[in-house]
Amino acid sequence: MGKQSLKMLHFEKICEILNDHNYQQNKLIPILREIQDEYRYLPEEVMTFVASSLDISPSKVFGVATFFEHFKLSPRGKYIIKICDGTACHVKGSMNLYKTIKEKIGLKDGNETTDDLLFTLETVSCLGACGLAPVMVINDKVYGQLTPGKTETIIEEIIEKEKK
Amino acid sequence: MCINFQEIKKDYEKKTKDIKKRIIICAGTGCVANGSLDVYDEFIKEIKKQNLNISVNLYKEEQNEGFQVSKSGCQGFCQMGPLVAIEPGEILYVKVKSEDVKEIVNKTLKNDEIVEKLLYKDPQNKKICKTKKEIPFYKEQQRYVLEECGVIDPEDINEYIAKGGYESAKKVYTMFEPKEICEEIIQSGLRGRGGGGFPTGKKWEFTRVKKSESKFIICNGDEGDPGAFMDRSIMEGNPHSIIEGMMIAAKAVGADKGYIYVRTEYPLAVKRIKKAIKIAEDMGILGENIFGSGEKFILEVMEGAGAFVCGEETALMSSIEGNRGMPMPKPPYPADKGLWKEPTVINNVETLATIPLIIKDGASEFRKIGTKNSPGTKVFALTGNVSNTGLIEVPFGTTLREIIYDIGGGVLDKNNEINNDTFKAVQIGGPSGGCLTEDELDIEMDFDNLIEIGAMVGSGGLVVIGKNTCIVQVAQFFMQFTQNESCGKCVPCREGTKQLLTLLNDIIDGRGTNKTLDELERLSHVITKSSLCGLGKTAPSPVLSTLKNFRAEYEAHVIQKKCIAGECEALVIPQIDSEKCKGCTLCAKVCPVDAIQGNPKEVHEIDEDLCIRCGACAEKCNFNAIMGV
Numbered sequence: 024m025g026k027q028s029l030k031m032l033h034f035e036k037i038c039e040i041l042n043d044h045n046y047q048q049n050k051l052i053p054i055l056r057e058i059q060d061e062y063r064y065l066p067e068e069v070m071t072f073v074a075s076s077l078d079i080s081p082s083k084v085f086g087v088a089t090f091f092e093h094f095k096l097s098p099r100g101k102y103i104i105k106i107c108d109g110t111a112c113h114v115k116g117s118m119n120l121y122k123t124i125k126e127k128i129g130l131k132d133g134n135e136t137t138d139d140l141l142f143t144l145e146t147v148s149c150l151g152a153c154g155l156a157p158v159m160v161i162n163d164k165v166y167g168q169l170t171p172g173k174t175e176t177i178i179e180e181i182i183e184k185e186k187k
Numbered sequence: 188m189c190i191n192f193q194e195i196k197k198d199y200e201k202k203t204k205d206i207k208k209r210i211i212i213c214a215g216t217g218c219v220a221n222g223s224l225d226v227y228d229e230f231i232k233e234i235k236k237q238n239l240n241i242s243v244n245l246y247k248e249e250q251n252e253g254f255q256v257s258k259s260g261c262q263g264f265c266q267m268g269p270l271v272a273i274e275p276g277e278i279l280y281v282k283v284k285s286e287d288v289k290e291i292v293n294k295t296l297k298n299d300e301i302v303e304k305l306l307y308k309d310p311q312n313k314k315i316c317k318t319k320k321e322i323p324f325y326k327e328q329q330r331y332v333l334e335e336c337g338v339i340d341p342e343d344i345n346e347y348i349a350k351g352g353y354e355s356a357k358k359v360y361t362m363f364e365p366k367e368i369c370e371e372i373i374q375s376g377l378r379g380r381g382g383g384g385f386p387t388g389k390k391w392e393f394t395r396v397k398k399s400e401s402k403f404i405i406c407n408g409d410e411g412d413p414g415a416f417m418d419r420s421i422m423e424g425n426p427h428s429i430i431e432g433m434m435i436a437a438k439a440v441g442a443d444k445g446y447i448y449v450r451t452e453y454p455l456a457v458k459r460i461k462k463a464i465k466i467a468e469d470m471g472i473l474g475e476n477i478f479g480s481g482e483k484f485i486l487e488v489m490e491g492a493g494a495f496v497c498g499e500e501t502a503l504m505s506s507i508e509g510n511r512g513m514p515m516p517k518p519p520y521p522a523d524k525g526l527w528k529e530p531t532v533i534n535n536v537e538t539l540a541t542i543p544l545i546i547k548d549g550a551s552e553f554r555k556i557g558t559k560n561s562p563g564t565k566v567f568a569l570t571g572n573v574s575n576t577g578l579i580e581v582p583f584g585t586t587l588r589e590i591i592y593d594i595g596g597g598v599l600d601k602n603n604e605i606n607n608d609t610f611k612a613v614q615i616g617g618p619s620g621g622c623l624t625e626d627e628l629d630i631e632m633d634f635d636n637l638i639e640i641g642a643m644v645g646s647g648g649l650v651v652i653g654k655n656t657c658i659v660q661v662a663q664f665f666m667q668f669t670q671n672e673s674c675g676k677c678v679p680c681r682e683g684t685k686q687l688l689t690l691l692n693d694i695i696d697g698r699g700t701n702k703t704l705d706e707l708e709r710l711s712h713v714i715t716k717s718s719l720c721g722l723g724k725t726a727p728s729p730v731l732s733t734l735k736n737f738r739a740e741y742e743a744h745v746i747q748k749k750c751i752a753g754e755c756e757a758l759v760i761p762q763i764d765s766e767k768c769k770g771c772t773l774c775a776k777v778c779p780v781d782a783i784q785g786n787p788k789e790v791h792e793i794d795e796d797l798c799i800r801c802g803a804c805a806e807k808c809n810f811n812a813i814m815g816v
Contacts, residue, residue, distance in 0.1 A: 109413030154265025
């Protein structure tokens with residue numbers, strides 16, 4: 024399948040999402056959310072497409088997309104690692120986990136995603152699993168009561184799995 | 188359509204009457220992360236393997252016998268998860284693994300024997316606790332809103348109804364006038380659990396008297412405070428109680444449409460709420476002509492998109508409308524011009540979950556719990572350096588000392604051992620709250636008492652902070668948070684929090700002076716007075732409360748350039764490790780200010796007053812014995 028047809032396919036999916044929401048302007052946030060589930064981020068051409076479909080200005084779509092932490096404007100990794108840095112996790116050493124993972128996946132300073140698009144590493148303010156601090160989430164799976172050692176093993180397992 | 192609750196109850200009783208034992212496995216986010224779903228599967232596998240009677244889905248079989256395996260919402264004691272409760276007998280097994288299932292089935296289920304190694308052992312007196320009631324963590328609590336949370340199956344509406352659920356909604360839809368409902372809630376003295384503590388009944392009454400074509404009810408489940416997770420647990424553990432609360436609110440103010448706004452970080456809560464709404468609609472509880480009253484109420488779930496400021500009511504409504512979630516100046520209040528400029532009631536999850544209980548028990552019964560000005564209970568999320576972490580519920584008027592030492596089981600030191608001498612502070616109310624000290628632990632907590640001492644109930648996060656945590660860094664942590672989450676609409680919050688953060692970083696990096704502290708204080712007051720919304724107005728609270736209660740520690744940072752907790756790298760007191768030092772004298776020779784003393788072959792010492800932290804000694808030392816320069 025060529026690159027062009029892949030894109031077409033996705034625009035069809037976007038039309039479907041827009042249809043599901045009856046092209047309602049006030050459903051912009053759920054629409055963007057579902058599109059991001061499809062792409063893992065919000066490509067610029069998709070945002071302009073959504074804007075013209077809903078008859079609102081691209082700047083409004085861009086404004087909403089940049090306002091909310093959940094929306095990402097650049098490609099993201101296959102595995103999204105969220106380290107909780109809420110109060111409880113912070114007090115229990117969450118930043119040590121961050122450092123460990125950053126080293127393990129070879130993430131460059133200032134980047135969130137590795138060059139091979141395998142991992143994205145970010146911190147979130149609170150995952151609400153404070154009883155298990157420190158906590159991280161990899162693609163919706165929650166890992167609790169972590170230590171740098173445990174964290175390293177989890178990441179190693181993923182790297183191994185991906186090599187196969 | 189009128190649903191016959193009596194029939195559902197009878198049917199439920201009939202279905203469950205032959206069940207010998209019920210195994211309740213906690214399926215809250217915490218326990219799931221610890222592998223409780225594997226334990227659940229293992230129970231089903233093992234019971235089937237042994238050819239015992241099992242019931243997983245009550246409604247599939249005509250007759251249920253033997254053992255019922257079910258999932259529940261959060262049981263609260265997250266740290267000890269996965270939790271497995273066995274009824275009757277109130278047995279609670281903690282930290283259960285799949286490997287333990289066989290033993291539980293063989294001993295407890297078949298022969299009524301206890302598996303001792305899986306019981307909770309009190310670390311303070313080594314006492315083994317057989318039932319939930321014996322465990323200090325549960326014993327000292329009063330579970331009112333959370334009573335059914337962690338017992339019932341959140342995905343089974345019939346069980347909720349069998350326990351008296353939706354009776355309150357039926358009562359108000361068939362017997363109450365809207366005005367009477369508002370009066371009942373005003374009478375009960377219920378105050379908003381989301382932070383501000385505004386009387387809920389009054390909020391409803393303001394909305395009720397407004398004349399309008401359409402009105403809205405919003406449930407604020409955008410629980411963004413780091414360190415708080417009670418709303419998540421209620422949404423996951425007892426979603427129908429929230430729906431019922433919203434139905435009662437809708438009847439009280441005359442609304443026909445409601446939104447439940449849930450954080451995107453809570454996927455399980457979203458799933459359970461959506462499912463609960465669907466079932467309630469299918470049964471005819473939600474929708475058109477509720478309980479034959481001719482009234483309708485439609486509910487929709489709106490997922491947030493990761494913006495803390497959307498917990499502020501005007502910002503939340505703006506994001507439901509599909510805009511950037513930015514707050515608006517108040518007035519007009521939501522009761523006047525809310526969602527799409529229509530009168531709107533916006534209540535917190537815990538508040539709404541309390542409503543059906545008030546209608547059921549009556550306002551005067553409810554007033555018997557808690558204090559005069561803050562009736563009822565409050566759920567707190569107890570976390571940080573404390574032995575028992577998890578979700579707790581206590582009546583207002585309970586002291587922090589009771590919570591931390593009786594329920595929490597004491598303070599942990601840096602080696603995770605109980606050592607109550609290491610208590611330093613307790614942070615209450617998240618980024619809008621404050622840090623309290625030992626002296627304030629005996630104050631009876633309610634909305635007003637806490638405001639008086641510069642803190643607030645807020646969302647109910649309680650983070651215990653030990654002596655090894657630097658208080659300036661705690662303030663900096665919260666300031667970093669509010670700075671990240673400031674929406675940028677008003678200058679005092681956007682620029683002010685940035686400057687506060689810079690000042691705090693100056694102190695941490697050793698550049699602070701006495702003037703820095705004065706600046707911090709002055710700027711904090713400016714932000715408090717001039718910000719647009721609650722987020723900005725309360726943003727400086729962590730700074731102000733730590734400055735007030737821990738002034739000496741701030742001064743140590745700026746005057747003596749010392750961090751007592753040893754956390755600020757730039758201010759660590761330089762020291763020579765006596766075990767590593769060989770007494771080679773190299774460091775003393777290289778020190779430019781002669782701050783190192785010691786005889787050859789003996790452990791050397793650094794005079795911290797003379798030391799200029801140039802690092803020359805550490806560079807020269809062959810044994811890595813010098814720390815903190």
